[in-house]
Amino acid sequence: MTKTKMKIENVHKSFDQSSVLRGITTSISEKEATVIIGPSGSGKSTLLRCLNRLESINEGTIYLDDQSFMDIPIQKLRTRVGMVFQSFNLFPHLSVMKNLLLAPTKLQTSKSKDELMELGYSLLDKVGMKEKAESYPEELSGGQQQRVAIARALMMEPEVMLFDEVTSALDPERVNDVLETMKDLAKSGMTMVIVTHEMGFAREVGDKIIFMDQGVIVEEGTPEEVFGNSKEDRTKAFLRNVLK
Amino acid sequence: MKFDIAFIIDQLPYLMTGLKMTLLLSFASLVLSLLIGIAGAVIRILKVPILSPIIIGYVELIRNTPLLVQIFFLYFGLPFIGLKLSGTVTGIVALSLWGGAYAIENFRGGFKSVSKNLNEAGYSLGLNTYHVYRHIIIPIGFRVSFPSFSNTAMSVVKNSSLLAGIGVLELTFTALNSVAVSFKYIEMFLSLGVIYLLIVWVLSFLFALIERKLDFKRRSSKKAFFSFKGMANKTYGKAG
Ligand SMILES: Nc1ncnc2c1ncn2[C@@H]1O[C@H](COP(=O)(O)OP(=O)(O)O)[C@@H](O)[C@H]1O
Numbered sequence: 392m393t394k395t396k397m398k399i400e401n402v403h404k405s406f407d408q409s410s411v412l413r414g415i416t417t418s419i420s421e422k423e424a425t426v427i428i429g430p431s432g433s434g435k436s437t438l439l440r441c442l443n444r445l446e447s448i449n450e451g452t453i454y455l456d457d458q459s460f461m462d463i464p465i466q467k468l469r470t471r472v473g474m475v476f477q478s479f480n481l482f483p484h485l486s487v488m489k490n491l492l493l494a495p496t497k498l499q500t501s502k503s504k505d506e507l508m509e510l511g512y513s514l515l516d517k518v519g520m521k522e523k524a525e526s527y528p529e530e531l532s533g534g535q536q537q538r539v540a541i542a543r544a545l546m547m548e549p550e551v552m553l554f555d556e557v558t559s560a561l562d563p564e565r566v567n568d569v570l571e572t573m574k575d576l577a578k579s580g581m582t583m584v585i586v587t588h589e590m591g592f593a594r595e596v597g598d599k600i601i602f603m604d605q606g607v608i609v610e611e612g613t614p615e616e617v618f619g620n621s622k623e624d625r626t627k628a629f630l631r632n633v634l635k
Numbered sequence: 636m637k638f639d640i641a642f643i644i645d646q647l648p649y650l651m652t653g654l655k656m657t658l659l660l661s662f663a664s665l666v667l668s669l670l671i672g673i674a675g676a677v678i679r680i681l682k683v684p685i686l687s688p689i690i691i692g693y694v695e696l697i698r699n700t701p702l703l704v705q706i707f708f709l710y711f712g713l714p715f716i717g718l719k720l721s722g723t724v725t726g727i728v729a730l731s732l733w734g735g736a737y738a739i740e741n742f743r744g745g746f747k748s749v750s751k752n753l754n755e756a757g758y759s760l761g762l763n764t765y766h767v768y769r770h771i772i773i774p775i776g777f778r779v780s781f782p783s784f785s786n787t788a789m790s791v792v793k794n795s796s797l798l799a800g801i802g803v804l805e806l807t808f809t810a811l812n813s814v815a816v817s818f819k820y821i822e823m824f825l826s827l828g829v830i831y832l833l834i835v836w837v838l839s840f841l842f843a844l845i846e847r848k849l850d851f852k853r854r855s856s857k858k859a860f861f862s863f864k865g866m867a868n869k870t871y872g873k874a875g
């Protein structure tokens with residue numbers, strides 16, 4: 392049994408009148424990739440955003456290492472739980488290296504500027520972007536920007552990484568670069584929560600698959616269980632739809 | 636009637652003393668307008684309690700009353716509450732408050748155009764609101780607002796001539812002094828117009844240079860000076 396990194400208990404979230412998450416209970420295991428799939432509008436992004444408190448929850452509790460979210464200062468929490476977005480969101484006025492350095496130079500007082508630069512280069516190397524350290528975001532392709540965004544999140548040395556459809560805005564021929572980077576990260580033992588529509592990738596890297604629909608978890612289990620032998624009709628219908 | 640060039644040349648040194656004052660007033664007021672504009676815009680966007688409604692009222696008041704009335708009010712009104720300021724200081728205060736009000740609207744538009752996605756990227760890295768404004772929203776929004784702020788700045792410079800109304804020895808007032816004894820209106824006001832035109836031209840040239848420098852889209856790749864790529868696109872941080 393691997394250790395539980397995050398525990399999500401009966402989480403409810405609504406925007407105005409509409410209830411988007413309706414009692415989510417699950418757990419995220421350490422050093423595993425948890426993949427969330429489901430039709431669009433089912434609440435996947437909202438759940439992910441609750442996991443680094445970009446959204447506040449109306450009911451329920453989330454734990455990180457047995458510590459309730461409410462007991463962790465919000466900025467501290469976000470350095471421990473990094474996030475990568477569909478739309479890359481690199482800071483357009485900063486070079487790649489400065490994108491990486493901005494947050495840690497403001498927040499990580501334990502490291503010197505030189506040490507941070509060194510970490511920056513090694514992470515850029517890891518995502519295959521070392522040569523572009525001095526480039527500006529708009530000079531990069533979408534796939535390159537997304538790999539920089541991953542490196543930027545890793546600069547904070549997070550314990551968990553959240554990925555929200557990070558390949559959905561990419562040209563098809565760029566998708567693989569980013570997926571490879573994520574596979575490497577999974578192999579290196581990073582705890583990851585991934586929302587994706589790439590079913591092949593989900594099956595390959597996912598240690599656990601969660602299928603969500605209409606704000607609830609319909610089914611969860613190993614890739615074999617969910618993809619190969621789904622129990623719920625809604626899961627079967629969804630998979631039939633996306634796999635055809 | 637003949638156009639008396641010699642008169643103008645004769646009066647130039649005197650006009651230059653006025654010009655110096657105009658430039659001083661303009662420079663001080665522009666710096667203050669810039670600061671008021673950035674601070675006011677952030678307060679408005681963050682909806683800071685108490686301060687935000689004050690800013691709204693201030694901007695309304697300034698934008699909906701004539702600047703000359705504001706100048707008179709400060710110059711003749713403030714002494715009644717025990718605040719006696721010199722014409723020059725009154726002038727700087729009046730122009731800064733006026734320019735600041737317009738600058739708040741300029742910057743508010745620019746800061747708001749910075750995509751919410753970029754703020755969230757900042758917050759997701761653990762940055763706080765101060766960091767996000769200081770390092771993300773203000774630097775990006777400033778570039779977006781800069782063309783409209785330049786227009787405000789140009790108006791501040793031109794409107795400094797209204798300070799002649801309270802006897803500040805700036806360019807327009809020196810011209811008035813000069814015609815009061817010479818009666819050479821055409822020569823003087825034509826020259827005055829030309830001098831203002833030159834100031835505004837120089838200023839707009841400087842602003843264009845700054846705008847070019849600020850454009851991060853051309854910074855790294857050392858594109859040619861006269862390349863216009865990316866000049867039109869003023870919203871940043873969208874996907875793709
Ligand atoms: N900030 C918001 N305000 C109002 N409704 C929202 C907001 N964010 C998401 N929603 C709604 O919540 C539902 C779930 O959205 P989302 O979590 O983005 O789903 P998914 O990522 O699975 O496509 C959708 O109906 C969406 O319109």
Ligand SMILES: [Mg+2]
Pocket residue numbers: 435436437556
């Ligand atoms: Mg989504």
